[in-house]
Amino acid sequence: MPTTKTHAEEHQEQWQEIVADPILRDLPYKVETNHRGQIVLSPHKNQHSRQQKKIEKRLDSLLQSGEAFQEWAIATSGGTKQADAIWASDERRAEMEKTGDPTTLAPEICVEVMSASNDWDEMKAKIALYRDAGADEVWVVDETGRVHFFADEELEQSDRAPDFPDTL
Template structure:
């Protein structure tokens, strides 16, 4: 199934799942939880505050070598926005920063694969938030102590302090 068909299909709207496609165009659905959405929102807001330019977004569809994957949060530089604009069904190249919030239904192997797919699509950094709010930062060479693009981003997202 092509991504346009997925987003236009009436029975796939308003589902409590994150929808992506695999390399054969088959629909993959991951159940969403309330805490997942809270972390996603807090990460987006924190990243937007730190970004001097560019744009953050949630639910960012990115074409990868294994189908369209939907990043929980992404940041695009001004140069990226100038090149690709903002009215895309999906992005043919990954934004510079891609963030995934790990749900209990996500395995470590699945997150590793997504990380590699986003880097293969051009991401500069991949961030992973675990189910307790602990952040891990990666570039294509490996794990980082902190983000190289947003060094002030917290290593822990505290949902209790909201």
């Protein structure tokens, strides 16, 4: 009996083609795909990279039994997205690895850093995609450096990392 692939699995296969393409893999931009599998390029400024590094270092210092990373690819039902930063427990990372590369299971925390090319409609869509893929929380850092924490609704602070500051 034939099996039907999920949208995330289809995006996972498309992503493998993208990362194998010698022209695309060395682009100096964040590369994602949309719900149709089309490539979306997001160039960002150095401040964006500094924010990512701050987030990664702070998460690693606050949370034990896991690790933070930058630019983590997650195949979602709406395309392959690269969270600007993530934190995954050791157990979750092992589960994620079983789903392939890019993972179809989101880590516990996904973080997006907004830039001039982003708007809140895009962020709300990414929040939903990451949550649908299994993220416990999605954080959005706006252009002023304020951190917005989301689970089922917006939170005053992170439940996963309550000591994480609300401003970077």
